[in-house]
Amino acid sequence: MKNSAVIAPSILSANFAKLGAEVDEVLTAGCQWVHFDVMDNHYVPNLTFGPMICKALKDYGITAPIDVHLMVEPVDEMIKSFAAAGADYISFHPEATKHLHRSVHLVKELGCKVGLVLNPATPINLIKDVLEDLDIILIMSVNPGFGGQSFIPKTLDKIRAVRRLIDEHNLDIRLSVDGGVKPDNIKQIFDAGADTFVMGSAIFASEDRAATIKQTLAQVN
Ligand SMILES: O=C(CO)[C@H](O)[C@H](O)COP(=O)(O)O
Numbered sequence: 001m002k003n004s005a006v007i008a009p010s011i012l013s014a015n016f017a018k019l020g021a022e023v024d025e026v027l028t029a030g031c032q033w034v035h036f037d038v039m040d041n042h043y044v045p046n047l048t049f050g051p052m053i054c055k056a057l058k059d060y061g062i063t064a065p066i067d068v069h070l071m072v073e074p075v076d077e078m079i080k081s082f083a084a085a086g087a088d089y090i091s092f093h094p095e096a097t098k099h100l101h102r103s104v105h106l107v108k109e110l111g112c113k114v115g116l117v118l119n120p121a122t123p124i125n126l127i128k129d130v131l132e133d134l135d136i137i138l139i140m141s142v143n144p145g146f147g148g149q150s151f152i153p154k155t156l157d158k159i160r161a162v163r164r165l166i167d168e169h170n171l172d173i174r175l176s177v178d179g180g181v182k183p184d185n186i187k188q189i190f191d192a193g194a195d196t197f198v199m200g201s202a203i204f205a206s207e208d209r210a211a212t213i214k215q216t217l218a219q220v221n
């Protein structure tokens, strides 16, 4: 069964020089989470920000859940650092750890909710053995590493398949979609079974962010 819809703005597309204010703005306009893209120039060919910025957002007073998307390899040290920095959800790519069960349980032992991320060409089979341990599954609808890419339509099949898997096992797992989500395709993604929507450029590059967020929320509620 689907959870209530959540919009998680990806700060990858925010203006880092005024990050706190940018995050306040999109939360006030109705977004519920903050999506935090961590890239290491190793697992993906790009470099972003680390746990210090996560802690800075918490210290600034952000109380919305922080949804950390680790695009790093290996994962365990960053899991520890982000748990200490106040992350609420920590998701990582299953192929970025040698010991998937151990890394999944590390997140849980540190008191965070845990997610696994499937790239467009990563088979769902890879997460089946730990399915019941998960709080969220993040389906990448672009190849990871950059904001502002176009949604890959074929990933709608994977969203439908993961929704079936969650429902068949009667599990309470959020199904999130990340990459190229926009007001003009979100309804399709929602209908395919997603309940959590990461949006970076569509929100932060919008000339009227509040209107874009309102228009987006109206389609998933
Ligand atoms: O994980 C990501 C990239 O690897 C980002 O979360 C994602 O691309 C969001 O940005 P946009 O909505 O602009 O596609």
Ligand SMILES: [Fe+2]
Pocket: 010, 035, 036, 037, 069, 178, 198
């Ligand atoms: Fe992401």
